[in-house]
Amino acid sequence: MTTSTRQLSLGAFLMATGHHVAAWRHPGVPADPLDFSVYRRAAQIAENACFDALFVADSVAAPNDALASHSARSVYFEPLTLLSALSTVTERIGLVATATTSYNEPYHVARKFASLDHLSGGRAGWNLVTSDAAAEAGNFGRDAHIPHAERYARAWEFQQVVQGLWDSWADDAFVRDKASGQFHRPDGVRALGHAGEHFRVQGPLNVARSPQGRPVLVQAGSSETGRELAAESAEVVFTAQPSLARAQAFYADLKGRLAGYGRGEDDLKIMPGVYVVVGRSEAEAQDKAEQFQALVDPRVGVALLGRMLGNFDLSGYPLDGPLPELPPTEDGQRSRQQLLTELAGSEHLTLAQLGQRIAGGRGHFSLVGTPLQIADQLQVWFEGRAADGFNILVPHLPLGLEDFALQVVPELQRRGLLRKQYQGRTLREHLGLQRPANPYFT
């Protein structure tokens, strides 16, 4: 293949113990999801490999299904505290944390991400999500989660408020004139005075405009509403795409919506998730992948499947029977529900087999092979307008990330697809995103 001048972006999707649901059972994997040293090691591996960012998902509830006791997903660090800690043991890599708009206040969210952006010298990103699980609702005074449309309306307004708060201060507001005693220009700050359907927020924010102007806005919704929200405001989109063709269609669709909001194609980066198991030979890679698969308790795989299909309890169905017919989910997982239903039908998978299939990649595209094979595929996706980069999921942490960093990254660098050293200091600079001007102080 030819070398490329355009370069791809890489995210390291950190999940305690790794992405494979049974990773923690592997003898070589540290099984404590609250061991900071594992995250520190993973972050430093990713930074040495010049990844654009670390990415941390989130939920504001502990899983409550019957098999929760058999997975390592019940407890974990809160993302903003974790990434703040990681900001001091890294220097360049971006720090993207998930925070829900459904059960938060925009003032708190704006403030914490702006604070992280200052702490890290311009490396913060906010992955905006909505909450679609009843377990989350129950921790915030509700019996059921907020319906999809209302959730997105709230998310839209939430995001407007956060962006407005991030623009509270002019970049040059702080003159700090020791002689006169003037600390900031009185005309360098503005109250937001937002009064909307869901929020009333006066402002200004009590954090100065941050090094990136605004932390990078990341989204992951793939519903129609989610795509419109992303086209209007997102700068990075994470997405789960099971095939090249699907990824190309998604890419074309989302990029095609940008012009409608006065935005250019380069203003939004699309980064599908890819589950990667790498080996020096194809056999070694397959063997490694199967080691993890063999550790999957079928009931645990099915419980995970139930959550991914839209929080269904599948524990009453026979493991060796087919995927039962389910009502279309009302939550944000509808496109994933369709994909998994198709997959089960086309390959005649039993419930247990389908559960095992998603135990590692969770519906993301999976690559199991040699460094060359994996680099080939990533290059095809990248050059074939299916991706601007990838969010890398590895079966186990920290070693799965080290495998990727030591084996795949050099091959991507050799092909000119990935930087060999950081050129910039901020996440925006890594991603090739403009620093937004402050529209209120021009």
Add this chain to the structure above:
Amino acid sequence: MTTSTRQLSLGAFLMATGHHVAAWRHPGVPADPLDFSVYRRAAQIAENACFDALFVADSVAAPNDALASHSARSVYFEPLTLLSALSTVTERIGLVATATTSYNEPYHVARKFASLDHLSGGRAGWNLVTSDAAAEAGNFGRDAHIPHAERYARAWEFQQVVQGLWDSWADDAFVRDKASGQFHRPDGVRALGHAGEHFRVQGPLNVARSPQGRPVLVQAGSSETGRELAAESAEVVFTAQPSLARAQAFYADLKGRLAGYGRGEDDLKIMPGVYVVVGRSEAEAQDKAEQFQALVDPRVGVALLGRMLGNFDLSGYPLDGPLPELPPTEDGQRSRQQLLTELAGSEHLTLAQLGQRIAGGRGHFSLVGTPLQIADQLQVWFEGRAADGFNILVPHLPLGLEDFALQVVPELQRRGLLRKQYQGRTLREHLGLQRPANPYFT
């Protein structure tokens, strides 16, 4: 003076640029309140001096008075992100962050502090406050702050929920049995199922029980309601006491309330704030203190005074006139309002003089003198049942803290009043507080 076996606790009250309102104007003081390196330096100075904890105050609004542009208090790090970052550049010192119960959700607060406790190996503390400023209310959909009684009722329930969530998991819940695939014991977790006046929170928390069992609970309220809340649940109380006699009365009163809640005297540590300016000679100390006082713009001092009296706008009153008669404040500053009114009356201070008087210590007891003089006073308070320790306020950061650490701390250590090295690893161990058992799993 004689040496003592009981030892005192020290908190380093970190405020951007320092406590003196004009500190940032001093030539030797870094004037950027969002410079992490200043905090790192201050944290390491305090840790080298064996302080029990760092303490960070908070407000969820930027000050909006006319003189905000002339003080360095408008922007600063959000406490939980800041202390998470500091957790990785320190090893032993406690990390106490303020978070309001008025405009937060207990699930978020419980989770973030538990996460910080895990990140730091058991060094987290939560300073529970209520919000009493209209500017804060305006950032959370309200026109005015919540009235005092309702605020405290909410705080009480909030704290119950947070403590309950911290006890979601048994200390030994996580068996992580790789062979059987059981990650935690199913009977090692419980939902909270709280349904009260202000909150409905199902739980469980998605963070394991933390190294300290529960992060240390700190409070600072001094109203009647505040004292009862503290007697019931606080483990540390910060307080502003202007004289030894007042501090002794407060100490006796609060300790006397503990038995009513089945608690012992040692279950709650009382740590008054002390503003300290130290010099090798008394003249040098006075000179240093006056250097800062001379930098106070009288209008800035009066604006700060207005906030401390209960968010009054005093800008319309003559600077050389007396403190005007003010209605009793409805917010949490009533005891401070009384003290400052008495002080102004007894010393016939003008408005500008009173503003200047509180520009450094903010109503806390002030000590300006040699290391011996300062150590003498601290010992008198400590041995005279006015304090179990002190929250140290210094005029400027990081150098004011260095002065205290290099000059006063060795004198306290020589007298046996302060540890020469840490004996424990957690904040509870430093403070001599028991690790609470989990009442739900005994």
